[in-house]
Amino acid sequence: MKKNKNSDSPSNRLWKFFASVKLTVTLLIIIALTCIIGTVIPQNESPSADSLRYGEFLYRIFRVLSIFDMYHSWWFQFLIFFLAANIIVCSIDRLSSTWKVIFKKTPSFDIAKLKNSCKEEFTASCTPHELKTLFLPLLSKLFKYTNMQDRDNGFIIYAEKGRWTKLGVYAVHFSVILLLIGGLIGSYFGFDGSVIIPEGKSVKNVILRNTGAGQPLDFEIRCDDFNVAFYESGMPKEYRSALTILENGKPVLTKNVIVNDPLRYRGINIFQSSYGAMQPENITLSFTDRNTGTALRKKISLGEQIDLPGTFGKFTLNKYLHSYNFRGHNLGEAFAGTLTPPNGEPEEVILPINFSGFDKMRMGSIVISPEDTEQLYYTGLQVTKDPGVPVVYSGFIMMIIGCFITFFISHIRFCVEVVKKKGKSIVIVAGISNKSITGMEARTKKLNKLLSDTIRG
Amino acid sequence: MNSSILLSLTTFIYGFAAFFYIVSVVFKKPFFGKTGTWTCLAGIAGNTGGIIMRWIESYRFGIGHAPLSNLYESLVFFSLVIVAIYLVVEKTYANRSLGAFTTPLAFLAMAYASLSPNISDRIQPLMPALKSNWLIAHVITCFIGYAAFAIAFGLGIMFLLKQKDSQGKVPFIKLFPDLHIMDELSHQMIMFGFLFLSAGIITGAVWANSAWGRYWGWDPKETWSLITWFIYATLLHARFMRGWHGKRLAYLSIIGFIAVLFTYFGVNLLSGLHSYGR
Numbered sequence: 135m136k137k138n139k140n141s142d143s144p145s146n147r148l149w150k151f152f153a154s155v156k157l158t159v160t161l162l163i164i165i166a167l168t169c170i171i172g173t174v175i176p177q178n179e180s181p182s183a184d185s186l187r188y189g190e191f192l193y194r195i196f197r198v199l200s201i202f203d204m205y206h207s208w209w210f211q212f213l214i215f216f217l218a219a220n221i222i223v224c225s226i227d228r229l230s231s232t233w234k235v236i237f238k239k240t241p242s243f244d245i246a247k248l249k250n251s252c253k254e255e256f257t258a259s260c261t262p263h264e265l266k267t268l269f270l271p272l273l274s275k276l277f278k279y280t281n282m283q284d285r286d287n288g289f290i291i292y293a294e295k296g297r298w299t300k301l302g303v304y305a306v307h308f309s310v311i312l313l314l315i316g317g318l319i320g321s322y323f324g325f326d327g328s329v330i331i332p333e334g335k336s337v338k339n340v341i342l343r344n345t346g347a348g349q350p351l352d353f354e355i356r357c358d359d360f361n362v363a364f365y366e367s368g369m370p371k372e373y374r375s376a377l378t379i380l381e382n383g384k385p386v387l388t389k390n391v392i393v394n395d396p397l398r399y400r401g402i403n404i405f406q407s408s409y410g411a412m413q414p415e416n417i418t419l420s421f422t423d424r425n426t427g428t429a430l431r432k433k434i435s436l437g438e439q440i441d442l443p444g445t446f447g448k449f450t451l452n453k454y455l456h457s458y459n460f461r462g463h464n465l466g467e468a469f470a471g472t473l474t475p476p477n478g479e480p481e482e483v484i485l486p487i488n489f490s491g492f493d494k495m496r497m498g499s500i501v502i503s504p505e506d507t508e509q510l511y512y513t514g515l516q517v518t519k520d521p522g523v524p525v526v527y528s529g530f531i532m533m534i535i536g537c538f539i540t541f542f543i544s545h546i547r548f549c550v551e552v553v554k555k556k557g558k559s560i561v562i563v564a565g566i567s568n569k570s571i572t573g574m575e576a577r578t579k580k581l582n583k584l585l586s587d588t589i590r591g
Numbered sequence: 592m593n594s595s596i597l598l599s600l601t602t603f604i605y606g607f608a609a610f611f612y613i614v615s616v617v618f619k620k621p622f623f624g625k626t627g628t629w630t631c632l633a634g635i636a637g638n639t640g641g642i643i644m645r646w647i648e649s650y651r652f653g654i655g656h657a658p659l660s661n662l663y664e665s666l667v668f669f670s671l672v673i674v675a676i677y678l679v680v681e682k683t684y685a686n687r688s689l690g691a692f693t694t695p696l697a698f699l700a701m702a703y704a705s706l707s708p709n710i711s712d713r714i715q716p717l718m719p720a721l722k723s724n725w726l727i728a729h730v731i732t733c734f735i736g737y738a739a740f741a742i743a744f745g746l747g748i749m750f751l752l753k754q755k756d757s758q759g760k761v762p763f764i765k766l767f768p769d770l771h772i773m774d775e776l777s778h779q780m781i782m783f784g785f786l787f788l789s790a791g792i793i794t795g796a797v798w799a800n801s802a803w804g805r806y807w808g809w810d811p812k813e814t815w816s817l818i819t820w821f822i823y824a825t826l827l828h829a830r831f832m833r834g835w836h837g838k839r840l841a842y843l844s845i846i847g848f849i850a851v852l853f854t855y856f857g858v859n860l861l862s863g864l865h866s867y868g869r
């Protein structure tokens with residue numbers, strides 16, 4: 135706590151503002167409310183779709199307020215920054231006094247307050263002196279700290295444990311700061327990209343998700359093979375890419391990557407994220423002479439030209455069509471080629487892959503039919519680097535431990551008072567905790583029973 | 592007997608339990624309260640048995656996985672946890688009036704799971720992204736948290752009813768625990784729920800990081816769970832502020848549970864990765 139002579143100085147007032155729980159509650163409510171916006175208004179969609187949906191006027195307002203990417207907007211980050219400042223100032227403000235309370239050698243205790251709490255009592259038929267020799271060792275074994283004081287007609291033992299649990303709250307708050315730091319590290323030193331690799335090919339660059347820019351890697355990723363397995367119902371069961379990491383062209387690591395089991399190499403994580411069919415590069419065609427029935431099978435690649443036997447001339451495979459429309463019917467994938475007789479006009483030939491007899495309709499003297507294509511797949515990988523993850527994960531662990539300590543381990547204090555009365559002793563057990571009252575009632579009863587049992591036992 | 596039949600039966604058992612508790616509160620008949628407790632125990636047995644059978648059946652279909660992978664299965668688990676937590680509370684605090692407010696939630700969750708046309712109770716194979724132990728941890732922790740919040744919600748409503756009727760004019764409200772006990776119990780539930788909600792969000796983040804390489808992506812479901820978390824964090828802090836006791840906290844607890852429900856059901860109306868819940 136800053137000690138200013140004038141407690142109303144601006145810096146002091148600012149400090150107090152940031153140290154208040156009122157600010158915490160206000161910020162938490164505002165952040166919760168603003169978060170809703172981003173779940174109702176789709177984030178990071180195309181500007182044209184957005185302006186169509188909301189109209190030009192609203193679109194411009196939203197644009198100015200970065201509503202379409204609100205979790206990264208200046209004002210949202212400003213709120214988060216305030217929350218962080220709030221936590222830090224609040225913790226510093228209280229930590230020194232909490233520290234002193236926790237690590238004080240001889241804690242003070244307020245008997246009046248203790249007597250106001252859960253209370254049990256019993257009468258023992260021995261003297262306070264005998265009880266003292268029984269109770270003191272027992273209580274110092276059960277509690278971290280005990281303190282005995284003699285009174286005129288008896289004694290009081292004060293016992294407590296769990297004072298350190300007051301630090302739990304600081305762990306929780308520090309964990310929130312760790313999460314924010316981890317997030318910042320990730321956004322400054324990490325990247326999130328994706329890449330498509332055809333089977334058998336390798337890449338050295340990935341495309342960044344946010345900007346679409348290329349991000350070079352220090353190594354190459356090669357996709358040796360891609361497989362997709364299905365359940366009987368037709369639902370996909372597993373996507374699997376066999377990947378090899380190449381350093382300077384030499385393979386250094388090979389791994390099958392499936393969803394939920396990424397490849398991690400030199401701080402870069404490679405995840406299975408999508409797949410697709412490559413457009414075919416070549417096809418095996420059969421050329422049948424309509425008159426003789428003799429057929430020739432030949433594999434041909436896109437752009438290749440082959441010489442046909444006899445007088446049929448040349449055939450060129452020109453292009454691949456994703457879908458071919460014939461008189462209003464979609465015939466699906468097809469290749470287009472050109473047939474050039476030695477002395478005639480070139481003629482366009484369409485070869486729908488799934489309709490091998492299609493070319494018969496051309497009524498040419500040679501019939502070309504597609505036989506089979508080699509289907510290659512590509513694998514879609516997500517490639518990320520996030521050096522903030524260890525920090526974030528430590529925050530996660532610290533938050534769980536901190537919450538557990540704060541919520542469920544209590545600082546408990548007992549006061550056992552023994553008073554002599556007509557040759558007997560009255561034992562009063564009073565307890566207090568900073569947590570649940572009901573739990574403390576049960577604890578007090580238990581201690582009361584334990585003490586009365588030790589006398590008999 | 593298969594798991595579907597057993598779980599449908601459990602729905603009815605919970606229905607009866609709710610009925611007994613309500614009768615016991617409204618007509619001040621302790622006998623019905625005790626019957627409610629025994630009925631609840633029978634329900635828990637059926638519910639647990641149903642979950643285990645479903646697990647075994649999934650292996651028999653050759654697509655074995657823990658029965659925590661879709662909306663139906665998570666609702667069934669949710670009901671189980673609500674009733675289990677409630678019974679612990681009932682035993683600790685020796686008061687059955689809370690049963691009239693929590694067992695109906697378990698019944699409604701089960702009935703909704705079994706009857707809603709949008710929810711399939713078929714045992715389905717897992718799509719690749721859902722094959723992760725983190726997912727199981729995620730579902731379990733989230734739903735334990737939600738169940739604790741459901742009970743805090745019931746307590747919040749009871750608190751408001753009792754506070755409104757401070758003269759004790761309505762006979763059945765007199766049976767409710769004292770205001771300060773309900774306040775404390777609700778705080779206990781919220782702390783318990785908050786711990787598990789935090790763990791649920793964390794395990795979800797770890798799962799997302801192992802499946803997609805991003806522990807947080809601001810998708811609507813994630814964001815709504817964070818909103819819920821903020822609401823309960825507000826509630827926990829508000830206790831430290833003057834003038835924020837009792838009534839306002841009860842309202843916050845009700846709002847928090849509405850956020851839970853929205854995270855759970857409402858988000859499917861929005862779009863996002865988590866829409867597998869359908």
Ligand code: HEM
Pocket residue numbers: 153154155158217218220221222224303306307310537540824827828831
């Ligand atoms: C954002 C700024 C925050 C500030 C300034 C703040 C401040 C405080 C303060 C002053 C206390 C009371 C400590 C005491 O006197 O014993 C407290 C308690 C607590 N805070 Fe925060 N807090 C913040 C954020 C959070 C967040 C984000 C969480 C989320 C987990 C959190 C969780 C807790 C918990 C669990 C307690 C203990 C509650 C209890 O004992 O019942 N705080 N906080």
